Amino acid sequence: MDNTPTIIQPSKGWIALNLRELWDYRELLYFLVWRNVKVRYKQAALGILWVILQPLLTMVVFSIVFGQLAKLPSDGIPYPIFTFTALLPWQLFAYAVNESGNSLVANQQLITKVYFPRLIIPISAVLTGLIDFSVSFFVLLALMFYYRIFPTLALFTLPLFILLAIATAFAVGLWLSALNVRYRDVRYVIPFFTQFWLFVTPVAYSASLIPERWRVLYGLNPMTGVVEGFRWALLGRGRDLELLLFISVFVVIVLLLGGIFYFRRMEKTFADVV
Amino acid sequence: MNKTVIGVKKLSKQYRIGRRESYKTLRDVIANTFSAPFQKNKPLPQNYIWALKNVSFEVKRGEVVGIIGKNGAGKSTLLKILSRITEPTGGSVRISGRVASLLEVGTGFHSELTGRENIYLNGAILGMEKSEINRKFDEIVNFAEIEKFLDTPVKHYSSGMYMRLAFAVAAHLEPEILLVDEVLAVGDIEFQKKCLGRMGEVASQGRTVLFVSHNMNAISTLVNRCIYLKKGAIAAIGNKDKVISKYLEETFKEKEKLIYRDKPSTDVPKITRVQLKTSEPNNYHVNSKPLEIEVDFTLPKKIRKTCITLLIRDKRGIACLDFSYFDTGFVCSGAGVYTLKCTFPKFRLYMGKYHVNVYFTEPPGGDFFQLIEHICPFEVTMHGKSRGDWEWQPFTTTYIEDYSWQIEKK
Numbered sequence: 001m002d003n004t005p006t007i008i009q010p011s012k013g014w015i016a017l018n019l020r021e022l023w024d025y026r027e028l029l030y031f032l033v034w035r036n037v038k039v040r041y042k043q044a045a046l047g048i049l050w051v052i053l054q055p056l057l058t059m060v061v062f063s064i065v066f067g068q069l070a071k072l073p074s075d076g077i078p079y080p081i082f083t084f085t086a087l088l089p090w091q092l093f094a095y096a097v098n099e100s101g102n103s104l105v106a107n108q109q110l111i112t113k114v115y116f117p118r119l120i121i122p123i124s125a126v127l128t129g130l131i132d133f134s135v136s137f138f139v140l141l142a143l144m145f146y147y148r149i150f151p152t153l154a155l156f157t158l159p160l161f162i163l164l165a166i167a168t169a170f171a172v173g174l175w176l177s178a179l180n181v182r183y184r185d186v187r188y189v190i191p192f193f194t195q196f197w198l199f200v201t202p203v204a205y206s207a208s209l210i211p212e213r214w215r216v217l218y219g220l221n222p223m224t225g226v227v228e229g230f231r232w233a234l235l236g237r238g239r240d241l242e243l244l245l246f247i248s249v250f251v252v253i254v255l256l257l258g259g260i261f262y263f264r265r266m267e268k269t270f271a272d273v274v
Numbered sequence: 275m276n277k278t279v280i281g282v283k284k285l286s287k288q289y290r291i292g293r294r295e296s297y298k299t300l301r302d303v304i305a306n307t308f309s310a311p312f313q314k315n316k317p318l319p320q321n322y323i324w325a326l327k328n329v330s331f332e333v334k335r336g337e338v339v340g341i342i343g344k345n346g347a348g349k350s351t352l353l354k355i356l357s358r359i360t361e362p363t364g365g366s367v368r369i370s371g372r373v374a375s376l377l378e379v380g381t382g383f384h385s386e387l388t389g390r391e392n393i394y395l396n397g398a399i400l401g402m403e404k405s406e407i408n409r410k411f412d413e414i415v416n417f418a419e420i421e422k423f424l425d426t427p428v429k430h431y432s433s434g435m436y437m438r439l440a441f442a443v444a445a446h447l448e449p450e451i452l453l454v455d456e457v458l459a460v461g462d463i464e465f466q467k468k469c470l471g472r473m474g475e476v477a478s479q480g481r482t483v484l485f486v487s488h489n490m491n492a493i494s495t496l497v498n499r500c501i502y503l504k505k506g507a508i509a510a511i512g513n514k515d516k517v518i519s520k521y522l523e524e525t526f527k528e529k530e531k532l533i534y535r536d537k538p539s540t541d542v543p544k545i546t547r548v549q550l551k552t553s554e555p556n557n558y559h560v561n562s563k564p565l566e567i568e569v570d571f572t573l574p575k576k577i578r579k580t581c582i583t584l585l586i587r588d589k590r591g592i593a594c595l596d597f598s599y600f601d602t603g604f605v606c607s608g609a610g611v612y613t614l615k616c617t618f619p620k621f622r623l624y625m626g627k628y629h630v631n632v633y634f635t636e637p638p639g640g641d642f643f644q645l646i647e648h649i650c651p652f653e654v655t656m657h658g659k660s661r662g663d664w665e666w667q668p669f670t671t672t673y674i675e676d677y678s679w680q681i682e683k684k
Contacts, residue, residue, distance in 0.1 A: 031398035115358035
C-alpha cells in the first residue's frame with residue numbers, strides 16, 4: 001500500500017466515514033458478496049428456482065386473498081402484475097434488512113480475528129440481495145409480456161428507485177446490525193419488524209386507498225416512495241409521486257446519516273462485545 | 275535496516291467485567307427502564323480490569339520478537355490492538371508497513387465452499403489482492419498437499435487437510451509486518467515442523483514478526499528478542515534467553531506438582547518422594563546440562579533387594595530413556611529410610627516435554643511394590659544454545675550425542 005505510517009489510538013467523538021479506506025477494501029467486499037451468493041445457492045436444494053418461487057407464490061397468495069376475495073382496487077392494472085411489481089423491491093428490501101441486520105453477529109469470527117472497515121459486512125449483505133432481485137426481475141418482464149403490458153420510457157428511471165430501496169435497506173440494516181451486536185434479541189425483532197413494515201407499504205393494496213390528509217405521514221415510510229416509484233416506472237401508474245419521493249429521499253438521508261454515525265460509534269467495541 | 279517499524283507508547287486497554295455479563299438483551303434494557311424509578315438508586319458495581327497498562331516498546335525492521343506470558347497477561351490483547359481489531363483505551367501505536375495478522379488460521383473459511391473457493395476467500399480476508407492470489411495459487415495448493423480435493427467442499431476435509439490448507443494460505447502472505455498468535459499449537463507433528471520452518475523463512479527474509487506463544491521451544495528457536503508480559507505490563511524485555519529464564523522462574527506457582535510426594539507406610543515399602551534437580555527452576559532443563567533425580571523410599575522391614583527403574587517418556591508416550599538401580603551391584607535390603615540419587619553429568623534428551631514413571635519391585639519372583647506413572651513433568655529446552663544458521667526445530671531428533679568433526683582437504 002503506501003508508506004504513511006498507521007497510527008492507532010483511541011478515537012474520540014465523530015468519526016469520519018473514511019471512504020478512501022472503504023475503496024481500498026473493495027476486493028474484500030466483492031469476495032464477501034461472492035461468498036454469500038455461493039453459499040446461498042449451494043445450501044438450497046431448489047437453488048435458483050427458490051428465488052423465482054418465493055415472489056411468485058407470494059403473488060399468487062396476495063392475488064387470491066387481496067385481489068379476488070377482498071377485491072382491493074389495483075389502479076386498473078391486473079392484480080397479479082400490480083402486486084408483483086411491488087413485491088420485487090419489497091423482497092429486495094426485506095432480504096437486505098434481514099441479512100444486514102444479522103450480518104455482524106453472523107460474521108463475528110471475522111470481526112474478532114481480522115481488521116477491515118466493518119461497514120463492508122452490512123454492505124455486502126445488502127448487495128447480495130441484488131442477485132435475487134435481478135432473477136425475479138426477469139420473471140416480472142415475462143409476466144408483463146404475458147399480460148401485454150409494455151413499459152414506457154419511464155423504465156429508465158428504475159435504477160433510481162432500486163438505489164432508493166437499497167439505501168433504505170442499508171440505512172435500516174446499519175441500525176439493526178449495530179444494535180444486534182449490543183442487544184441479541186434484535187434478531188427476533190427483525191422478522192416481526194419487516195412484517196409490520198409490509199403492511200404500512202402499499203404492496204398488497206394501492207397507495208390511493210390512503211386518505212389525502214394522511215399522505216404526508218404515509219410518505220414518511222421511504223418504501224412507499226420506492227414501491228410507488230416502481231409502479232410508475234414499470235406500469236406508468238402512480239400519483240403525487242414528486243411529493244412522496246421528496247419525503248422518502250429526505251427520510252432515507254436522515255436515517256442513513258444517523259445509521260452511519262451510530263455504526264461508526266459502536267464499531268470500535270464490536271470486537272469486544274460481539 | 276534499523277528503522278523502527280512498530281512504536282508502542284503507553285498503550286493501555288481497559289475491559290469491563292462483572293456487570294457486563296456477555297451481552298445485554300433488549301428485554302433487560304426495557305425492564306430496567308421501567309423498574310428503575312421504583313428502585314433505590316444503587317450504583318452498579320462496575321469492575322474494570324486493565325488488560326494492558328502503559329506498555330511501551332519499539333520493534334525495528336527485520337526483528338522477530340516473541341511475546342510470552344501467562345494466560346490473561348495481555349498478549350492477545352496487544353496483538354489485537356496492533357492488528358486494529360480492537361481499539362486501545364489509551365496510548366498510541368505507530369506502525370509503518372503493511373500488517374497481516376494471523377490470530378487464527380482459517381479465518382473466514384466456509385465449510386460449504388470448496389478448497390479452491392476458500393483459498394480466494396481467505397486470501398482476500400487476510401488482505402491479499404486477487405492478482406496476488408492468482409499468482410500464488412499453485413504454490414499454496416502444493417504447500418497444503420490437497421490437489422485432489424481442490425474442488426471438494428472443505429466440510430468433507432479431514433481436520434489435518436483443513437489445517438494444512440488454512441496455514442498454506444496464511445503462509446503465503448507477504449506483509450512487511452506479521453503478527454502471529456499461537457497458530458502452531460494445532461496440527462500434527464509433521465505439520466508443526468512445516469509451519470515452524472515457514473515462519474523461520476519469513477523471518478529470514480527480513481520481515482518483522484511479532485509472535486505470541488506458550489511454546490518456549492518455538493519461541494527460543496524463532497525469535498531474537500522477547501517481551502514478557504505480566505498482568506498487562508512488561509515484566510522483562512530484551513535478550514530472549516534472559517527473558518525466557520525469568521519467565522520460567524516465575525511461572526508454575528504450584529511447585530508441589532513437579533515433585534512427587536507420598537506418606538510413608540509402616541507395613542509396605544513405599545516411595546515417598548521423586549524430585550528432579552533441573553538446571554533451571556520449575557522442572558525446566560537446558561539440554562546437556564547436568565541433571566539429578568532423587569528418590570526417597572522407606573523399607574519398613576527387610577526385603578530381598580531394592581529394584582527401582584525410572585522410565586522417561588515424552589508427551590506422545592514414547593519411551594525415551596530407561597535406567598535402573600538394580601543393575602548397580604548394591605543390594606540395599608535392610609529396613610530404613612533411603613535417598614537414592616541418580617546423576618547425569620550431561621542430560622542429552624532433545625527439547626520437548628517429558629515425564630517420569632517409576633517401578634519399585636523386588637527381583638523377579640519377588641514382590642511388586644509400586645508402579646507410579648506420569649509424575650514429575652519436565653521440559654527440556656535448547657535456550658542459550660543457539661546454533662546459528664539453522665535453528666533447532668522440534669522433533670528432529672530424540673537426543674543429542676557428543677561428537678566432533680574433522681575435515682581434510684586433499
